[in-house]
Amino acid sequence: MSVAGINVMVDETRARMGQADIQAGQGPLLSVRGVSAYYGSIRALKNVDIDVHEGEIVALIGANGAGKSTLMMTIFGQPQAREGTITFAGQDITKLPTHEIARLNLAQSPEGRRIFSRMTVRENLQMGAAVNGGKHFAEDLERMCTLFPRLRERIDQRGGTMSGGEQQMLAIARALMSRPRLLMLDEPSLGLAPLVVKQIFSAVRDLNAREGLTVFIVEQNAYHALKLAHRGYVMVTGAVTMSGTGQALLDDPQVKAAYLEGGSH
Numbered sequence: 001m002s003v004a005g006i007n008v009m010v011d012e013t014r015a016r017m018g019q020a021d022i023q024a025g026q027g028p029l030l031s032v033r034g035v036s037a038y039y040g041s042i043r044a045l046k047n048v049d050i051d052v053h054e055g056e057i058v059a060l061i062g063a064n065g066a067g068k069s070t071l072m073m074t075i076f077g078q079p080q081a082r083e084g085t086i087t088f089a090g091q092d093i094t095k096l097p098t099h100e101i102a103r104l105n106l107a108q109s110p111e112g113r114r115i116f117s118r119m120t121v122r123e124n125l126q127m128g129a130a131v132n133g134g135k136h137f138a139e140d141l142e143r144m145c146t147l148f149p150r151l152r153e154r155i156d157q158r159g160g161t162m163s164g165g166e167q168q169m170l171a172i173a174r175a176l177m178s179r180p181r182l183l184m185l186d187e188p189s190l191g192l193a194p195l196v197v198k199q200i201f202s203a204v205r206d207l208n209a210r211e212g213l214t215v216f217i218v219e220q221n222a223y224h225a226l227k228l229a230h231r232g233y234v235m236v237t238g239a240v241t242m243s244g245t246g247q248a249l250l251d252d253p254q255v256k257a258a259y260l261e262g263g264s265h
């Protein structure tokens, strides 16, 4: 059965991807264990288990309303997990308030590119750098302008007047300004033209390959996300139903039927 095949792939991948962690005697960088979260009495996450190892790109795919953004927000403490445990870099963050989680070395670019629309590109990036005290600002500004040359051209333009793709680049660059160990992206491809999606995904791939940046990406665009990711998880109505390497999930008939037909590639 395909699900079993997928699980075997997971074990193999874990063995490979997690080797450095295991040798160093460390667990995953991010670990979500048995997490449930609620909106009032509605259980939006059901016993979710997800691991992200140092150096990996991990994708979470699922339909509208599956609970993907809720998981990302729960990792950031809003809503808090009512059951289960979330650890980051060995620290239990399950009950930490959001502002304390934001001070750790994980950064998110939330759904809907929430940039500061009245601030310029440079000011938005300054806000991102402020999380770690604004150290390395000039150097990191240069890095972001090299990663996304469009930002250099628009450096003094107000965020709110930029195009959707430019705003997405800015949202990701702002998150990166804090030099996170883990970058969490919620739907970076939403509403963007295929060429812009390609640019953004290739920037993420480069950061991972060159700098070893660990990435957890939430996407409805399953094809691109699974192509990019080392491993992926599928979420259906708040529960993880499948996991495996990006390629194994791309090849899986159930994933194909549910998320790839009429493909977005």
Ligand SMILES: Nc1ncnc2c1ncn2[C@@H]1O[C@H](COP(=O)(O)OP(=O)(O)OP(=O)(O)O)[C@@H](O)[C@H]1O
Residues within 6 Å of the ligand: 039, 044, 062, 063, 064, 065, 066, 067, 068, 069, 070, 071, 111, 220
């Ligand atoms: N603040 C909230 N209050 C009550 N219910 C909520 C709230 N936010 C989300 N939900 C519900 O929780 C469920 C999961 O929503 P969530 O936004 O996590 O889905 P998603 O997988 O990110 O979907 P999409 O792909 O559309 O972004 C949905 O049924 C949604 O209506």
Ligand SMILES: [Mg+2]
Residues within 6 Å of the ligand: 068, 069, 070, 111, 186, 187
């Ligand atoms: Mg969402």
